[in-house]
Amino acid sequence: xxxxxxxxxxxxxxxxxxxxxxxxKKDPSAFRPxxxxxxEPIFRYIYxxxxxxxxxxxxxxxxxxxxxxxxxxxxxxxxxFSSWLYRIAKSExxxxxxxxxxxRTLNIxxxxxxxLLQEAEADESLISKEKSLTQCMSQLPEADVQLVEMRxxxxxxxxxxxxxxxxxxxxxxxxxxxxxxxxxxxILAIR
Numbered sequence: 001x002x003x004x005x006x007x008x009x010x011x012x013x014x015x016x017x018x019x020x021x022x023x024x025k026k027d028p029s030a031f032r033p034x035x036x037x038x039x040e041p042i043f044r045y046i047y048x049x050x051x052x053x054x055x056x057x058x059x060x061x062x063x064x065x066x067x068x069x070x071x072x073x074x075x076x077x078x079x080x081f082s083s084w085l086y087r088i089a090k091s092e093x094x095x096x097x098x099x100x101x102x103x104r105t106l107n108i109x110x111x112x113x114x115x116l117l118q119e120a121e122a123d124e125s126l127i128s129k130e131k132s133l134t135q136c137m138s139q140l141p142e143a144d145v146q147l148v149e150m151r152x153x154x155x156x157x158x159x160x161x162x163x164x165x166x167x168x169x170x171x172x173x174x175x176x177x178x179x180x181x182x183x184x185x186x187i188l189a190i191r
Contacts, residue, residue, distance in 0.1 A: 014080065017034070017080070017081050018076055020033055020034055021034070021071070021074060021076070021081060024068075024071055025071055025072050025074075028068055028071075031068055031071070034081060035064055038081070038082055038085050039060065039064070041082065042060055042063055042064075042082075042085055042086070042089050043056055043057070043060045045086060045089055045154075046059045046060055046063070046089055046092070046093055048149070048153075048154075049093050049149075050093065050096065050097075055096060059089070059092045059093060059096055060089075062092050063085060063088045063089045063092050064085075066088050066092070067084070067085055067088055070088075077163075079160075079163050083160065083163040083164055086164045087164055087165075087166065090146070090164065090165070094142070097142075132186075132187050132190045133183070133187065135186075135190060136182075136183050136186035136187055136190070137183070139186065140179065140182065140183075143165075144175075144179045144182075146165070147161065147165070147172065147175055147176050147179060148176070148179055148183075150164070150165075151176050158170075158172045158173045158176070159172075161176075
């Protein structure tokens with residue numbers, strides 16, 4: 001029996017998903033339920049980073065083609081299959097940005113912004129929220145931006161972030177709080 005996942009997926013659901021994965025390794029047509037389940041979330045993940053709907057559709061297709069091709073090499077590691085798909089998506093987005101097929105965008109939602117500012121201990125009344133944060137975020141390396149997005153704008157758990165970015169949960173926490181310190185200093189410098 002598979003242990004309970006930290007990403008709000010029951011052990012039963014993970015067991016069923018693993019059965020579909022194993023069947024898909026033998027017969028690619030069995031992959032359809034996984035595609036249907038994860039297409040929309042993977043598309044949203046990619047679209048949030050590119051803000052180009054056509055490019056996001058193309059990249060999403062690449063993700064699922066690569067997943068299907070590499071499925072025989074997939075090894076269950078006690079986390080949802082989606083983590084593996086997000087790692088592929090992250091790689092494909094980086095490739096598209098590197099080839100200048102898409103321009104990197106940052107989508108900031110109000111709730112995530114409030115949480116980010118609270119974590120950075122920035123006084124919301126003293127700064128122009130979006131302008132200051134956007135200006136400071138634009139100075140961060142891509143890897144740092146991705147950590148902030150996953151944590152504050154996508155509300156992902158540190159364990160899930162670590163799995164997607166192939167680092168430990170603790171390393172993800174440490175990196176996020178170091179980034180918050182950088183952002184806080186940058187925001188204070190803008191005031």
